[in-house]
Amino acid sequence: MKKKIKRIVIIVLIILVGIGIFSGVSYYRNSKAKDTTPLETVLEKSSDLTTQKLVITDVFECSKGKVPILTKNNFLVRYQTTVTAGFDVNEAEIKETDNKITVTIPHCTIDEDSIKIKSDDIKIYDTGFAILNVNQDDLLEVVSEAESRAKKQANSSEYGLLDAADANAVNIVRGLFENVADGREVVVEFK
Secondary structure, three states, X not given: OHHHHHHHHHHHXXXXXXXXXXXXXXXXXXXXXXXXXXXXXXXXXXXXXXEEEEEEEEEEEEEEOOOOOOOOEEEEEEEEEEEEEEEEHHHOEEEEOOOEEEEEEOOOEEOHHHHXXXXXXXXXXXXXXXXXXOOHHHHHHHHHHHHHHHHHHHHOOOOOXXXXXXXXXXXXXXXXXXXOOOOOXXXXXXX
């Protein structure tokens, strides 16, 4: 009787161990399949990747009109805008080997749309006297001049916007790929 109970207990234990092993292997296979992400999709979800922002605040003197006292108006223009730089991830190229992932990206450029200055971002301070005020066309020229100045400042090496954007792009892309690299080395280089 004791031998029969021992055999039944051993058979039940063998069945439970088998079920446990089968469940563990199934779970491991399913979790491995779910965690596998094609490397191309890591970047495709982003489209344009902004890697650096620069807030520009500037004041410049402007003069509109030609006839002193009657139409000539001198004023100061103060504006603020945020300029962004980044790259189009659709231009990135990915090469993988067993021990390395190489991602080649374009150098960052300034997003021209980010330079648009809104009327809320511009203040005009009158420094001269004119009988006739500045008209709307003159104000549009002032906004255009402010955008041109912002673009020039963003492109200047003094602020280093594009250099910082490139450095951040390397760090961001490396970080994205290290999450799915499975221990492989991630190398980011420019075209």
